[in-house]
Amino acid sequence: MIFHSIRFQLKESVTPEQLDPVLKQLHKMGTEIPVIQTYCVGRDIGGDFDYGATFVVKNIDDYKTYMHSPIHRKVDEIGLPLVVDMVSFDVTDEEDPTIPDQIKAIHKERFESDPALAKLVQGLKSYSGSSRPE
Template sequence: MIYHGNRFTMKPGADPAAMEEALESLRNQGRAIPSVKSFVVGRDYGGEYEWGATFVIEDLEGYWEYLIHPAHRNTDRVGLPLVDKFVSFDITDDPDPEMGKKIAALHKRRYDSDPELTKLVSDLSEYTGSAAPGPHGG
């Protein structure tokens, strides 16, 4: 199993209705993407982030489905413009020592095929994690 997590903080002054739309879009990812086995979206406690989401996915094939699904793309479109700081991470019990590289390659493939997404992510003030292109085109 792969547990794909996101932690994020909204920009100061972000519109509450737009924030709720983005959070609901994250919840919809969990409901709409067939490869998501379970998920949680909510407040993040015990760190420097305000919100978090975790999606449980069985394998790399399902992970790719998750990454390119229209529900995920909608969250990028409505949510990323509101986000200040963002980190993504993956936890897996798969014994493959190359799993981290394989996950990063999926993210890179997605960014390489979607310049609009890459721009949205690059405009974040801080983004680390799963093959992040980095702030401001890094």
């Protein structure tokens, strides 16, 4: 299993009306991307972030499917402009030592094939973690 998590801090100017479609789209990812086994979207507790989400997939092939889903891309399109800081990370129980490199390659391919997405991420004040473009 691979648990992909994000935590993000919103810009101070973000209104509930702007945030609501983003949270709905995050929930849509969890319910409509077939490879998602389970997910959680909600307020981040005890940190410097406002919200977080975790999506669980069975294996690296499902991870790639999830990352390249149009539903996921829509979250990026409507959500990233509202975010100031973001962190992503992955946790896995897979024994394969190449999983980190495979995850890195999936994200590299994703950003290289979608310059508009790369530009959205570059607009963040900070972005760290496993899915950060190099």
